[in-house]
Amino acid sequence: MGKKILQPPKGTRDYYPELMAKLRWIFDTWRNVSIQHGFVEYDGPIFESLELFRIKSGDEIASQLFHFEDRAGRELAIRPEITPTLARMVAQKANSLPRPIKWFSIPRLSRAERPQRGRLREFFQWNIDIVGSDSVLADAECMFVAIDFLRRIGLTSDIIELQVNSRTIISSLLVDANITPDRHEHIFAIMDKYEKLSDRQFDEYAKQQGLSADELSAVKDILTLKDIDAVSSLTKSQESKEELDKLHQLRDYLHAFGIEDYFVYKPSVVRGLAYYTGIVFEIFDKSTKLRAIAGGGRYDHLIKLFGGPDMPATGFGMGDVVLLELLEELDKIPADITRSGLKFFVIDADKQFFNLALKITSELRKKGISADYSSKRQSLGKQLKSANQAGAKFAIIVGQETADENLITIKNLQTSQQQQIKTDEFIAKADEIE
Amino acid sequence: MGKKILQPPKGTRDYYPELMAKLRWIFDTWRNVSIQHGFVEYDGPIFESLELFRIKSGDEIASQLFHFEDRAGRELAIRPEITPTLARMVAQKANSLPRPIKWFSIPRLSRAERPQRGRLREFFQWNIDIVGSDSVLADAECMFVAIDFLRRIGLTSDIIELQVNSRTIISSLLVDANITPDRHEHIFAIMDKYEKLSDRQFDEYAKQQGLSADELSAVKDILTLKDIDAVSSLTKSQESKEELDKLHQLRDYLHAFGIEDYFVYKPSVVRGLAYYTGIVFEIFDKSTKLRAIAGGGRYDHLIKLFGGPDMPATGFGMGDVVLLELLEELDKIPADITRSGLKFFVIDADKQFFNLALKITSELRKKGISADYSSKRQSLGKQLKSANQAGAKFAIIVGQETADENLITIKNLQTSQQQQIKTDEFIAKADEIE
Numbered sequence: 001m002g003k004k005i006l007q008p009p010k011g012t013r014d015y016y017p018e019l020m021a022k023l024r025w026i027f028d029t030w031r032n033v034s035i036q037h038g039f040v041e042y043d044g045p046i047f048e049s050l051e052l053f054r055i056k057s058g059d060e061i062a063s064q065l066f067h068f069e070d071r072a073g074r075e076l077a078i079r080p081e082i083t084p085t086l087a088r089m090v091a092q093k094a095n096s097l098p099r100p101i102k103w104f105s106i107p108r109l110s111r112a113e114r115p116q117r118g119r120l121r122e123f124f125q126w127n128i129d130i131v132g133s134d135s136v137l138a139d140a141e142c143m144f145v146a147i148d149f150l151r152r153i154g155l156t157s158d159i160i161e162l163q164v165n166s167r168t169i170i171s172s173l174l175v176d177a178n179i180t181p182d183r184h185e186h187i188f189a190i191m192d193k194y195e196k197l198s199d200r201q202f203d204e205y206a207k208q209q210g211l212s213a214d215e216l217s218a219v220k221d222i223l224t225l226k227d228i229d230a231v232s233s234l235t236k237s238q239e240s241k242e243e244l245d246k247l248h249q250l251r252d253y254l255h256a257f258g259i260e261d262y263f264v265y266k267p268s269v270v271r272g273l274a275y276y277t278g279i280v281f282e283i284f285d286k287s288t289k290l291r292a293i294a295g296g297g298r299y300d301h302l303i304k305l306f307g308g309p310d311m312p313a314t315g316f317g318m319g320d321v322v323l324l325e326l327l328e329e330l331d332k333i334p335a336d337i338t339r340s341g342l343k344f345f346v347i348d349a350d351k352q353f354f355n356l357a358l359k360i361t362s363e364l365r366k367k368g369i370s371a372d373y374s375s376k377r378q379s380l381g382k383q384l385k386s387a388n389q390a391g392a393k394f395a396i397i398v399g400q401e402t403a404d405e406n407l408i409t410i411k412n413l414q415t416s417q418q419q420q421i422k423t424d425e426f427i428a429k430a431d432e433i434e
Numbered sequence: 435m436g437k438k439i440l441q442p443p444k445g446t447r448d449y450y451p452e453l454m455a456k457l458r459w460i461f462d463t464w465r466n467v468s469i470q471h472g473f474v475e476y477d478g479p480i481f482e483s484l485e486l487f488r489i490k491s492g493d494e495i496a497s498q499l500f501h502f503e504d505r506a507g508r509e510l511a512i513r514p515e516i517t518p519t520l521a522r523m524v525a526q527k528a529n530s531l532p533r534p535i536k537w538f539s540i541p542r543l544s545r546a547e548r549p550q551r552g553r554l555r556e557f558f559q560w561n562i563d564i565v566g567s568d569s570v571l572a573d574a575e576c577m578f579v580a581i582d583f584l585r586r587i588g589l590t591s592d593i594i595e596l597q598v599n600s601r602t603i604i605s606s607l608l609v610d611a612n613i614t615p616d617r618h619e620h621i622f623a624i625m626d627k628y629e630k631l632s633d634r635q636f637d638e639y640a641k642q643q644g645l646s647a648d649e650l651s652a653v654k655d656i657l658t659l660k661d662i663d664a665v666s667s668l669t670k671s672q673e674s675k676e677e678l679d680k681l682h683q684l685r686d687y688l689h690a691f692g693i694e695d696y697f698v699y700k701p702s703v704v705r706g707l708a709y710y711t712g713i714v715f716e717i718f719d720k721s722t723k724l725r726a727i728a729g730g731g732r733y734d735h736l737i738k739l740f741g742g743p744d745m746p747a748t749g750f751g752m753g754d755v756v757l758l759e760l761l762e763e764l765d766k767i768p769a770d771i772t773r774s775g776l777k778f779f780v781i782d783a784d785k786q787f788f789n790l791a792l793k794i795t796s797e798l799r800k801k802g803i804s805a806d807y808s809s810k811r812q813s814l815g816k817q818l819k820s821a822n823q824a825g826a827k828f829a830i831i832v833g834q835e836t837a838d839e840n841l842i843t844i845k846n847l848q849t850s851q852q853q854q855i856k857t858d859e860f861i862a863k864a865d866e867i868e
Contacts, residue, residue: 038806372472
């Protein structure tokens with residue numbers, strides 16, 4: 001046994017109770033917010049056929065995945081994202097699912113890339129998707145869900161911003177600048193780097209990627225558009241004008257939802273991936289240099305690509321890694337969530353009362369109330385220490401007076417206040433004690 | 435796109451919302467029961483170094499796992515169980531973790547075996563472990579947690595039984611029958627088949643596995659012991675007598691916990707795996723032919739095997755597949771858990787009132803109350819149908835009287851009762867409406 005094997009594999013985490021409690025808090029809040037906005041939960045297998053990921057991302061995806069063969073030689077891969085699974089599942093039952101499909105999931109995902117800050121080899125990602133609606137209201141709703149969650153955990157509009165763009169508009173502006181549509185995909189991938197590089201680095205990178213001086217200048221004119229009105233003055237084509245109307249409508253919806261103050265128009269947000277079709281967005285915090293907290297947008301042709309009908313779709317993903325880093329940095333994780341949730345810790349004043357202590361513990365648990373006891377027979381002081389270590393709210397002390405007079409002592413472990421009450425009365429109202 | 439790729443990989447499931455709701459109910463109950471009994475949650479990475487699984491299960495394990503290499507050539511495997519991870523994590527922080535360690539987890543697991551009834555290639559398994567206590571009370575407590583869960587979901591003692599044994603006692607009885615300890619491991623694996631085969635099949639199997647007629651006869655004498663008292667009459671060695679005392683003590687604890695009626699002594703329960711050291715148990719339903727619902731026992735030397743200190747440990751695992759099958763068969767899944775949990779569905783009587791409907795939806799959500807609306811502008815009847823499909827409890831109808839007199843209509847979708855109230859009043863007390 002080398003020392004190495006005590007560690008988790010490179011780029012992964014051990015979820016000890018303290019970290020797990022933080023994740024559980026995030027997962028529960030993701031889930032509650034999803035349900036409140038009318039989404040239902042789904043999930044898929046942790047591994048899929050490797051081919052499924054190739055459909056969306058091409059052959060080169062294989063090198064970024066953990067893949068393997070089963071005994072029959074089927075090529076399988078651990079999922080790096082859940083969207084291909086969603087597309088497959090929707091395509092499989094497209095005719096029987098009521099529309100619009102409003103689904104959420106909190107998949108565990110893996111990728112084989114080199115681990116970096118904010119990017120690990122194993123992570124969790126909240127996914128919100130609306131399939132079957134082409135209305136901009138669906139896009140607005142996805143943004144509302146994301147912001148509602150962030151607001152609820154204390155990330156208000158002074159801390160974060162919702163950066164919105166439309167690939168349709170950018171495409172149209174590129175055409176106006178004489179850059180033909182066959183090159184837009186490539187240009188989007190370049191534009192996606194704009195915020196991550198210095199001005200000089202970006203110019204160099206764009207040249208390396210084959211942009212001419214004229215093209216670079218046109219691209220930078222687009223990238224420096226300050227707001228929707230600035231776009232408006234440049235927009236010429238009918239398609240682009242219609243899309244601009246959608247952005248205005250989006251902003252009206254965000255206003256109706258009370259989250260307009262998070263909205264920023266950001267032409268550099270194009271999302272690196274090929275399958276986005278219209279409005280796209282990313283959520284960033286304003287103060288730190290962290291990666292995007294969330295990102296998503298409209299992907300109207302993906303379900304068809306996976307063998308389903310042509311169904312419009314929009315959604316986003318939000319990972320746990322950047323979010324947790326940001327929350328730690330801003331000290332926004334509530335102190336009490338790492339407590340165990342244990343309410344009572346039953347202590348015997350002497351080992352002769354242990355069976356009585358056990359009986360009381362057991363009656364509490366049978367009533368569905370969390371209770372534990374010291375598994376070792378030791379001094380009252382040591383048992384109180386164990387009660388604190390276990391994160392219990394109250395210690396219940398069982399002793400001679402319990403045997404003689406049916407009385408137990410309740411000690412509040414936070415305030416140290418204590419009182420005696422009848423055992424039966426305690427059991428009867430244990431769930432009301434706060 | 436062939437049709438095949440629409441399906442999940444062989445032996446795995448797609449968790450559509452209906453199945454997901456059932457799993458969510460099971461997971462939440464597992465979690466709540468764990469916390470009530472004083473356990474805290476942990477988890478580990480979905481893949482571990484392949485070597486970690488070899489430590490516990492030998493080289494042959496590789497063929498039962500999905501394994502692969504990362505770019506640096508590290509051999510990794512998707513976890514088929516979480517116990518090696520638990521042992522690694524405990525070993526890593528053995529000195530800083532307060533003892534006893536009471537941990538639970540609900541890991542997602544995979545194995546590369548041929549799928550069969552009750553055994554899939556991907557499944558979930560509730561794990562309860564107490565590390566650092568050698569008291570039989572810890573064994574009793576694990577059983578209590580398992581039974582408490584099963585009782586809570588409606589599997590009472592008329593449906594299931596807790597089959598208990600001790601490997602120490604069986605070993606001692608085998609020695610008394612002149613079967614030397616070096617062969618016990620092999621005999622345990624044979625005994626493990628007893629309940630799965632007919633009497634004739636078992637005799638044949640035992641002979642194939644190299645048991646002599648005398649040995650088979652001795653093994654069958656042990657396998658047909660009816661209760662602890664019958665064991666008592668056979669027991670000779672001191673070690674065996676002490677272990678028998680533990681079984682009696684165990685039964686007393688189960689009595690104190692109020693679950694003695696689930697207890698059955700079963701000499702065939704030896705658990706196939708090499709690492710169990712003392713008391714072992716399995717939980718079965720009495721009526722069906724399904725596999726064990728849960729199984730576990732004491733494994734006192736495993737933490738040391740993984741590089742930690744020599745810490746006594748006991749625990750069990752309960753999978754989702756057999757449990758779900760049994761619950762479906764006995765019709766024990768509550769009907770309302772597959773409902774979405776959506777409370778309000780807001781409907782406009784005419785599209786001119788849609789913005790008003792949206793505003794009301796948004797105010798409900800902002801208050802943390804689940805609410806949705808029809809994303810399509812369509813007739814009131816169709817919107818009511820959508821409300822039902824979405825599983826909402828109430829429809830809220832917004833129309834002319836809302837605009838003119840600030841009145842909305844609440845319709846209970848289960849009873850069809852409806853009433854009008856002031857919009858403000860509705861929003862204010864929406865969380866109290868039942």
